[in-house]
Amino acid sequence: MTAVESVGEFRFECGESIDDLRLAYETYGEFDGDNAVLVCHALTGSQHVSNAPRSEDHEPVTDGPDGGAEAADADADADVGTGVQTAGQARAWWDDVVGPGKAIDTTEYYVVCVNVPGSCYGSSGPPSEGPDGEPWGTEFPPVTVGDWTRAQRRLLDRLGVGRLHAVVGGSVGGMNAVDWAKHYPDDVRRVAAVATAARxxxxxxxxxxxxxxxxxxxPNWNGGDYYGDDRPNPDDGLAQARRIGHVMYLSKASMGRKFGRRAAGRGAFGDAPADPTDRFFPYREVESYLDYNADSFTARFDANSYLYLTRAMDEYDLAAGYGSDTEALAAFEGELLALSFTGDWHFTVEQSRALAAAARDADVPTAHHVVESDHGHDAFLVEPESVGPPLRDFLADGVDGRAVRDEREESDGSDGSGGHSGGPDRAPVHASLFPG
Amino acid sequence: MTAVESVGEFRFECGESIDDLRLAYETYGEFDGDNAVLVCHALTGSQHVSNAPRSEDHEPVTDGPDGGAEAADADADADVGTGVQTAGQARAWWDDVVGPGKAIDTTEYYVVCVNVPGSCYGSSGPPSEGPDGEPWGTEFPPVTVGDWTRAQRRLLDRLGVGRLHAVVGGSVGGMNAVDWAKHYPDDVRRVAAVATAARxxxxxxxxxxxxxxxxxxxPNWNGGDYYGDDRPNPDDGLAQARRIGHVMYLSKASMGRKFGRRAAGRGAFGDAPADPTDRFFPYREVESYLDYNADSFTARFDANSYLYLTRAMDEYDLAAGYGSDTEALAAFEGELLALSFTGDWHFTVEQSRALAAAARDADVPTAHHVVESDHGHDAFLVEPESVGPPLRDFLADGVDGRAVRDEREESDGSDGSGGHSGGPDRAPVHASLFPG
Structure with a gap:
């Protein structure tokens, strides 16, 4: 059950305001006053992080302007929120990590996940209903990661959650998590920043x-004005954007292993594009895969939201307003886990290392846990066995958690042969990124 | 002076034929019977490899069906060949490497460079005139790298060149160079394959x-039928293709160093695209750079040719028809230099290493010369100081040339600390690819 809560007037970082910011969210587990974990979704994710049972009572403690929560069934591809273009709810995107008995254990923690403003899964954004009863479209204010953080704070206030036990997020959701340490340094005990960067x-x-x-x-984008049943969506453009994104999420190694140069056989999704050289050259498995994914993506995501959210990601800079990452984290009272993956070229190990170094310089207890993987950026979603243990133990015991490794300790204990545990001064990119 | 020579009927690998294949080419230096060097251009390059003086006499020894060569001034962005859509001749793309006193010395060698079939700089291709007097468009047969090799052989026959002293090429031009060793193993003494791969x-x-x-x-592509003054070209699509290509040619390190995250200032090329979030977020220098490059590219290149030539590149597989790269090179009587660049993720060091290993297994005297560089794939064009010496000495003395290093020798002599000279078993990707 996705709930939708109105948190009232909201002024965005750009200076523009809307009268009624609505936030779609899900909660799992029971709140005991000190066990709240905010999970931040990635670019095209949603509040639907897990198939775990939802909290018994996720009604806000204060009513919004509209008089409380509104619920919809997000599991069955139903529309949620204002009912505009939110069909095709993303599937539970971290079900292997969040749930009863899992790394982020919903029998232990009260887990909250909020669809970010600007997205299209029920929170206010370009496809949601604006003041005139029509979709906002491009009149919706530009959003930033900082806006997401402040909106989440507002919702948590309504849910009666003060200090968070932890904020956990991957990719741009990891930026969101780190931003909590910057914006609300007293409000969170532990920040787990997974496959992310300061910028x-x-x-x-x-x-x-x-x-x-x-x-x-x-052409169907039409300046952002394409809503309505009689109007075509800019599916070609959104599909292209997704294909590009998809390549960014994978590594050379994983793509090579999975698809090689094979031609797509019978049963492949899609057709070769209308290309004159098709009469001689094959449609490849990797193209079929990208096309399939792009096609399903256009059915579940809004093109304007994609513009807004990638902009928020691109603009995020931890140091903004402070001069350095370290200064931005100086007031943070909690601990930081930076988790990175050797095959990730979207958010690299080096970027996580730099983030961890900045946090240490700010006297934040920090671990930089490097996972040897050739899955690319997707590793944080597809390798629960790598991600789960350090997250679980970090939530329980902070940087001293049993399964939390810090690469500096590993270097100290290594044989110096240049294995994957290389410390800050070692060449950090691995053969698995680029197979021969 | 670009010359255009008709080499008669040509049957492409796909099985289709055209009556009159025309090839635009340039020659530099004087042919002495044993000093011919064929230079193969990259994807969007042209026959105009150098600003060096052209050969005194580049008339073919036999006349084509049309009665000989046709010349045009390719330097001044003039149309060449059949006069269709070939404005904006690429500038001399390897002028730092090819010319009098340069690495490929035109006072010593007779240098020939041929615009490949399917391209748009005067050789037969989609924008050139077909049998009905109209541009071929997508009726032009699909082309392969093997077609390029055979077409070059045909032209060299007309020029009276039998055995080549060397074939040199970079990127897909390097595939073209290697293909010579496969198709005409007796016809070339030395093959220099720069920043390339077997596939x-x-x-x-x-x-x-x-x-x-x-x-x-x-939409302006219109199934490939967009020629004529009254028709818009698919410039948006071609520009996008070029932007994607451009990112492939650079490295994380070089992009970061050159542009960082800076907003484009006054005098930047282009405008922010019509994006609703522009009112708050900047147009960045790197976007301005990509847009500028894409814009000038659409003025000089044909969209259908881009489809054809990328297909040829994608389909190239040295092993095709043989079962392995080694078998494909088994008959080659000459020597091979594979030259690769540590920051190149389009054609990686590992791919060059694999090519070199296959050649050695075929008993081809081979050197794999690795250049430490963070320029990305572009290094072979922008670092003449790195590329020139090994090429010069390889042309003169083969793999024993003074400036030709083989990474295996380097490894033997190294201190084992894992520096850039790593041998076949070492992790080969370097920190310069992905800066922190």
Whole structure:
């Protein structure tokens, strides 16, 4: 059950306000006053983080302007929120990690996950209903990761949650998690920043900009005004954006292993695009895979939301307003776990290392746990066996948790042969990223 | 002066034929019977490899069906060849490497560079004139790297060149160079394969497919039929394809160093795309750079040619028809230099290493020369100081050339600390690829 709560007037970082920010969220487990864990979703994720039983009572402690929560069945691809273009709820995106007896144990913690403003799973955003009863479209204010953090704080207030035991997030959700340590340094005990960075690098900024251009040059995008049953969506552009994103989420190694150069056989999804050279050259398995994924993505995600959320990710800079990452984290009273994956070129090990170093310089107890993996950025979603144990023990015991490794300790104990545990001064990219 | 020579009827690998294959080419230096060097251009390059003086006499020894060569001024962005859509000749793309006194010394060698079939710089291809007097468009036969090799052989016959002293090429031009050793193993003494591979990996296949999709989903592409003054070109799609390609040519390190996350200031090329969040977020320098490059690219390149040539690159597989790369090179009588760059993720060091290993297994005298560079794939174009010496000495003395290093020798002589010279068993990707 997704609930939708109105948190009233909200002023965005850009200076624009809306009268009634609505937030779609899910909660799991029971709140005992000190066990709340906020989980932050990635770019195109949703509040639906787990198939675990929802909390018995997730009604807010104070009523919003509309008089309380509204619920919808998010599991069955039903519309949620304002009923605008939110069909195709993302499936429970971290069900292997969040649930009863799992790493983020919902019998122990009260888990909250909120769809970020600007998204399309029930929270206010471009496809949601604006003041005139029509979808906001591009009149919706630009959003930032900081806006997400402040909106989550507002919702948690309504739920009666003061200090959080932990905030956990991956990818841009990891930026969101780190942003909690910056914006509300007294409000969170432990921050787990998974496969993330203090800011995106130039290469990824470029690919995101290219992805947005794919949407805005689709004639059906129509300046962002494409809502309504009689209007075509900019599916070609959004599909292209997704294909580009998908390549960013995988590694050379995982793509090579999974698809190689094989031609798609019978039963492949999709057709070769209308390309004159099709009459001689094959449609490849990897294309079929990307096309299948892009097609299902256009059925569940809104093109304007994609523009808004990638912008929020691109603009995030932990140091903004402070001068350095360390200064931005100086007031943080909690502990930090940075978890990174050797095959991830979207958010690299080096970026996590730099984030961890900045936190240590701010006297934050910090561990940088490096997972040897060639799954690329997707590793944090598809390797629960790697991600779960350090998360579980970090939530329980902080950086001293049993399964939490810090790469500096590993280096000390290594044989110096340059294995994956390389410390800050070692060349950190691994053969698994780029197979021969 | 670009010359255009008709080499008569040509049957492509796909089985289709055209009556009159025309090839645009340039020659530099004087042929002495044993000093011919064929230089193969990269994907969007042209026959205009150098600003060096052209050969005094580049008339073919036999006349083509049309009665000989046709010349045009390719330097001044003039149309060449059949006059269709070939404006904006690429600038001399390897002028730092090819010319009098340079690494490929035109006072010593007779240098020939041929625009490949399917391209748009005067050789037969989609934008050139077909049998009905109209541009071929998508009726032009699909082309392969093997077709390029056979077409070059045909032209060299007309020029009176039998055995080549060397074939040199970078990127897909390097595939073309290696293909010479496969197709005409007796016809070439030395093959220099620069920043290339025996085949593309899955990640690059994906990005090329996405780039083609950008073109074919541009409504102006119109099934490939967009020629004529009254028709718009698919510039949006071609520009997107180029932006994707451009990111592939650079490294994280070089992009970060050159542009960082800076907003574009006054004088930047282009405008932010029509994106609703522009009112708050900046247009970045890196976007301005990609947009500028994409814009100039659409002025000089043909969208259908881009489809054809990326397909040729994607489909190239040295082992095709043989079962292995080694078997494909078994008959080659010459020597091989594989030159690779540590920051290149389009054609990786590992891929060059595998190519070199296959050649050695075929008893081909081989050197794999690894250049430490963070310039990405572009290194072979922008680092003449790295590329020139090994090429010069390889042309002169083969793999024993003074400046030709083989990574295996380096490893033997190294201190084992895992520096850039890592041998076949060492983790080969370098910190410069992914800066912190």
């Amino acid at each position: 995106l690098d130039t290469q990824c900024l470029s690919l995101d900009a290219i992805a947005r251009r794919a949407i805005t040059t689709d | 593309l990996d899955t990640q690059c296949l994906s990005l090329d497919a996405i780039a083609r999709r950008a073109i074919t989903t541009d």
